[in-house]
Amino acid sequence: MQTPRRVRELGVVVGALPTGPLNAITDVPGVLVGQTTIATDELNTGVTAIVPEGYALGLPAAVAVGNGYGKLIGTTQVDELGVLETPILLTGTLSTFRVADALLTWLLERNPTATSLNPIVGETNDGHLSDIRARPITPADVHAALNTVTSALPSEGCHGAGTGTTALGFKAGIGTASRTLPTGTVGVLVQANFSGLLTVSGVPVPAEPIDAEGNSCMIVVATDLPLDARQLGRVARRAMFALGRVGSDFAPGSGDYAIAFSTNRTPAYADRDLRGPFQAVTEATEEALLNSLTMARTTTGYRGRTAHAVSHSRIRDLLTTAGVLR
Structure with a gap:
């Protein structure tokens, strides 16, 4: 069993911009992450909570849809108003609605006068490694993730909402990364669960295809750059490019799906200056996706199905042969 390592520890550097101190979404000031992990013989699932400070006052936000075959609760109001007013939670497909209800309970307890709230919950299908029809996520699981949020480096790979996911023929999960600009930070967290041919720095890393239902990805983009909702929509769409x-x-x-928000409520960014944020989100998303794979462990779950972690030595060998690594 290889030790999970972030892709930079393998010598792979994505892009040219500098990372934040943790190279994580939590490098954005005021952005916290908490997770609940459920891992048994038949269940591999969980909850990942992204909680920006000040969400209750409303934060500029936007959603980009690369392919809408999924469940992202709360998108129409974000599209209409350009505002995020709750934490963002990720989970398994059939648990989405239970997670949204539990999030609503948590929010109502903290706002005794609220009569309307728009919980944001996204998902990918972890049914290959977990008994998804059991819908095992409880309110206690959701509240545990929300109540343990921290600014530390989020656990990657087989944790939280990524416990049972697969991507590009390998075991995947949660991944995160960040990029810094002179004016602020862009951080990304992904829940990776999609098909295709793993490509690292332009070099293919083939795998046996996994016959798993649901091929999806949730991308959460956080920044403290003073971007308005329209500009955040442009940033979110660039995050999609990294999937390719x-x-x-x-x-x-x-x-x-990509949902982008800013913790800065005083938008003052010119469109002509978006080159930096576009580059930052593309680089950070690509690295977060790779981290979701290299930080995952081989997992056997529901009905004895197994998803294998990508071999670190194989990545290095292929990239060395291609002249990418020395």
């Missing part, structure tokens, strides 16, 4: 860079085949049964 790592080899997604954008299958018709894939639900690919």
